[in-house]
Amino acid sequence: MATFFFFFLSFLIFFHSSSAGPFIGVNYGRVADNLPPPLATAELLKSTSIEKVRLYGADPAIIKALANTEIGIVIGAANGDIPSLASDPNSAVQWVNSNVLPFYPDSKIILVTVGNEVLTTNDPNLIYQLLPAMQNMQNAINGALLGGKIKVSTVHSMAVLGQSDPPSSGFFRPSYEPALRGLLRFHRDNGSPFAINPYPFFAYQSDPRPETLAFCLFQPNAGRVDWVSGIKYMNMFDAQVDAVHSALSDMGFKDVEIMVAETGWPYRGDSNEVGPSIENAKAYNGNLIAHLKSMVGTPLMPGKSVDTYLFALYDEDLKAGPGSERAFGLYKPDLSMTYDVGISNSYPTPSTLKPTATIWCVPKAGISDAQLQSSLDYACGQGINCSPIQPGGACFEPNTVASHAAYAMNLYYQNSAKNPWNCDFSQTATLTSQNPSYNNCIYPGGST
Numbered sequence: 526m527a528t529f530f531f532f533f534l535s536f537l538i539f540f541h542s543s544s545a546g547p548f549i550g551v552n553y554g555r556v557a558d559n560l561p562p563p564l565a566t567a568e569l570l571k572s573t574s575i576e577k578v579r580l581y582g583a584d585p586a587i588i589k590a591l592a593n594t595e596i597g598i599v600i601g602a603a604n605g606d607i608p609s610l611a612s613d614p615n616s617a618v619q620w621v622n623s624n625v626l627p628f629y630p631d632s633k634i635i636l637v638t639v640g641n642e643v644l645t646t647n648d649p650n651l652i653y654q655l656l657p658a659m660q661n662m663q664n665a666i667n668g669a670l671l672g673g674k675i676k677v678s679t680v681h682s683m684a685v686l687g688q689s690d691p692p693s694s695g696f697f698r699p700s701y702e703p704a705l706r707g708l709l710r711f712h713r714d715n716g717s718p719f720a721i722n723p724y725p726f727f728a729y730q731s732d733p734r735p736e737t738l739a740f741c742l743f744q745p746n747a748g749r750v751d752w753v754s755g756i757k758y759m760n761m762f763d764a765q766v767d768a769v770h771s772a773l774s775d776m777g778f779k780d781v782e783i784m785v786a787e788t789g790w791p792y793r794g795d796s797n798e799v800g801p802s803i804e805n806a807k808a809y810n811g812n813l814i815a816h817l818k819s820m821v822g823t824p825l826m827p828g829k830s831v832d833t834y835l836f837a838l839y840d841e842d843l844k845a846g847p848g849s850e851r852a853f854g855l856y857k858p859d860l861s862m863t864y865d866v867g868i869s870n871s872y873p874t875p876s877t878l879k880p881t882a883t884i885w886c887v888p889k890a891g892i893s894d895a896q897l898q899s900s901l902d903y904a905c906g907q908g909i910n911c912s913p914i915q916p917g918g919a920c921f922e923p924n925t926v927a928s929h930a931a932y933a934m935n936l937y938y939q940n941s942a943k944n945p946w947n948c949d950f951s952q953t954a955t956l957t958s959q960n961p962s963y964n965n966c967i968y969p970g971g972s973t
Contacts, residue, residue, distance in 0.1 A: 548817055549868075550577030550597070550834040551855065552787055555584065556841040559858045563590035566838070569860050570596055573868045579786065579834045581641065583624035592631040599834075600624060601638040602662065604651065610639065610661055611654035617661035621669055634675055637662055638720065638786070642682040644701050655679060656707045663715055676717040679708065680786045683723055683765065686772055691751035692758065692825070695768030696775045709778040718784035718832065721769050725761035725809065726790045726800055733799040737761075742805060743812030744951045745903035756824045759906060762788070762813060763823040770825050782831075788813070789836035792863055794849035801849045803864050808946065810835060810855070811866040815942045821908075867944060883970040884956050886938035886948035887931050897930035900950040904930075904937035911936070913966065920966035931961060932968065939969045 553566070560566075567590040570578060577597035580587060591598055602610060602620060609616040625634055639659045643651055663677045683689070685705070687698040697705055712719055725741035739746035741761040748757040749764070758764045766783060773779050790809035794801030817830040840854035840863075854863055862869065888897060905911040913920040914929040921929075934954050941947035948954050962968045 548830045548832045549575060549814060550579055550599070550832065551575050552579045552581075552789075552834050552837045553587070554581055554837050554839070554841045554844075556843045557839065557858075558843055560839055561858055561860060563587045565860060567591050567594060567596075569856065570594065570838075572870055574870060575868055577635070577832070577834065578838070579638075585624075585628070588624075588628045588632045588634070591633075592628065595633060597633050597635040599636040599638060600634060601641065602658075604640045604643060604646070607640050607643070607651055607654050607658045610658035612657075614661045614664060617658070617665040618668065620662065621665040625666070625671070625675065626669060629671065629675070636676045636678060636717075637666070638678050638680050640679045642722070643679060644704060645682045645684045652704050655704065656711060659708070659711055663711075673716075676715065678712070678717045678720045678784070680720040680722065683721060683769075685721075686768060689765060689768035691753050692764045692767035693751050693754035693756065693771055695771035697772045702776065706776065709773070709776060709781055712781045713778060718782045719769070719773065719778075720784045720786040721766075722787040723762065723765035723769070723785060724788055725765065728761050728765070729800050730798070738800070738805070739951060742808040743816055744808065744949070745900045745953075747899060747902060748906060754824075757906065758824065759903065760812075760816070762816070766831060767823045767825040770823070783826075785831055785833040787834060787836040789853045791849035791852040793852035795847050798847055798849050801852060806853075807864040807866060808949075811944065811946050814866055814868070815944055815947065818942055883960070884958050885961055885968055885970050886935045886954055887957050887961055888927065888934060888950075889953055889955050892927075892953045894926040896951070896953050897926050900953060901926065901930040901933050903950070904933035907937055909933065909936045909940050919964075932966070935961070935968050939971050943971060 563584070563586045566587070571594055575596070577599065578591065579599040581601050582603065583600040588598060588600065606620070610620065628634065639662055640655055643655050659677050659679060663672070666672055666675050666677065685697055685701050687696050689695050709719065711717070729737050729741045736746055740749065743760045743762070746759065748759045750757050766785065769783055770779065773781055773783070790806040791801040792803045792806035813833070817833055820828065820830055822829050835855065837853045837855070839856055839858060840851055842851050844850045855866065857863055911933055912918055914932050915921060920932045934948070934950055938948045945956070948956050960968065960970065
């Protein structure tokens with residue numbers, strides 16, 4: 526247990542100290558009657574490696590509580606605000622005067638979202654008014670001399686896509702294209718992101734096979750080949766984000782940045798819901814964080830991580846719908862973790878950590894060759910050097926699935942962020958301090 530603890534701490538220290546990309550945020554919904562006060566939430570956020578928070582409104586108590594924390598804040602104008610914002614530039618000026626200027630720059634407001642999933646309301650009047658509302662909001666921000674410092678966007682459901690599979694052939698629904706063309710020009714002109722809500726959870730609910738679950742949770746799987754591009758995808762998140770990228774490219778706007786405004790996995794649901802569980806929620810969010818932190822990117826957008834806001838900070842107990850809608854929270858109202866995905870900074874200082882043994886990742890006993898083959902294929906498909914287990918390699922003999930999988934799983938782990946879940950492989954692997962190297966086959970090891 527101590528080995529896991531110290532190893533996990535090493536990850537947290539690196540995660541928090543890495544300033545290369547503050548790309549992980551969290552959604553702070555308020556449809557609840559049991560949430561802690563804003564100042565307590567601000568202290569909670571300061572104790573994590575989360576660097577951005579998205580609000581669905583512009584609650585002044587929350588914005589003020591986040592002052593001087595250096596946490597980036599996304600605030601929002603509601604769908605009901607759009608008609609007045611669109612019809613009257615002074616309404617936008619008043620909105621900025623009330624919701625931005627009293628708090629900025631002490632509160633680090635970085636983005637204003639105008640409306641949420643407006644296009645898929647299929648309300649023609651609201652859709653028509655969305656772009657003018659965003660333009661007036663941007664003009665009001667520019668008028669306050671904050672242009673370039675605070676961006677303006679709107680958030681879309683994945684349902685704006687007409688096709689998402691294969692990812693390279695993603696395109697928007699033709700009925701939304703006229704509105705999207707104006708919005709995308711706005712994004713390009715102002716350097717603001719196209720914000721979208723991809724949820725692999727819902728993809729799994731529509732296709733609840735074991736292999737789909739592994740694909741959605743970033744766990745070992747055979748992958749899915751894009752039959753147009755030939756690219757093999759190893760997780761649903763990348764496939765969904767690349768489908769959006771392809772849709773943007775299809776309309777001539779591949780240079781517009783993508784922002785994932787919401788994504789998450791519920792830890793509890795109704796008895797007839799497929800997918801919600803503590804284990805699945807922890808795997809999805811934990812593996813997503815590790816994936817983003819790796820900066821590997823997606824196949825169509827390699828070498829960078831999209832800004833991603835996890836859903837959600839707390840459960841929202843007053844939300845309507847199935848039970849899962851009220852069970853996305855990473856934290857409970859008493860500020861304790863629902864489950865641990867490695868974002869807490871409550872750990873000893875490095876000087877208090879004691880040296881521990883070198884450790885390796887190896888298969889558990891009794892795992893079938895079929896499961897090990899899946900883990901082998903997954904590990905070697907992630908860009909690690911599997912040549913030592915090829916014919917003539919130092920680790921080719923014994924020529925068994927178990928031996929080759931052991932080498933590949935360990936190498937994958939040693940090249941990862943070295944979280945406990947990087948040595949999970951769908952619960953088929955474990956960490957050990959016993960060196961599995963043999964003869965001239967040397968297994969790389971990592972010290973905690």
